Amino acid sequence: DAGVTQSPTHLIKTRGQHVTLRCSPISGHKSVSWYQQVLGQGPQFIFQYYEKEERGRGNFPDRFSARQFPNYSSELNVNALLLGDSALYLCASSLRQDHNEKLFFGSGTQLSVL
């Protein structure tokens, strides 16, 4: 069975550009979450989407946005990229939105902003 898949695996952008990251959850999973992991730190929560609606948002600026599609896949968009946005962006999926559901993570998209 396929796990959570993310694309692209690596991406290089320059300051001021925008980026779109994509995620396909495990088949049957309806909840998708996004995390940012800066080198040497634990992942930080950005968004949770369930049934195409935003259910939770972390402490990130409005430059970060996301959406979920009818097939439960998701996109994370970041506008006006800053050097500090360089990080590993992780997508996670779960069956439902409840806080005690197991999260399954993808391998991430490594974003470098130059």
Place this chain on the structure above:
Amino acid sequence: GESVGLHLPTLSVQEGDNSIINCAYSNSASDYFIWYKQESGKGPQFIIDIRSNMDKRQGQRVTVLLNKTVKHLSLQIAATQPGDSAVYFCAENRGPGGYQKVTFGTGTKLQVIP
């Protein structure tokens, strides 16, 4: 503020020995905890979870202990193997209103000495 953190940043263990990774949390309302393993270049991998109505849970070669009195969590790995080398995160899955928001600590790097 609320946090989930780890006592030691790096742990070196001889192959075949048992490993113990510790974690402290500060939110006494926390009711669901997870241990993740993250290997280089990969996303966090679910190891084991525990709910606050339990004080011990066992998996294959792993045991999680929860002490709610002192707000302490530990992960025990029996007969540590080279493949166990990774960064281990304890995490709390709780968001305001019950949605998913996994709060990770900074992680403990486990190094297995052959």
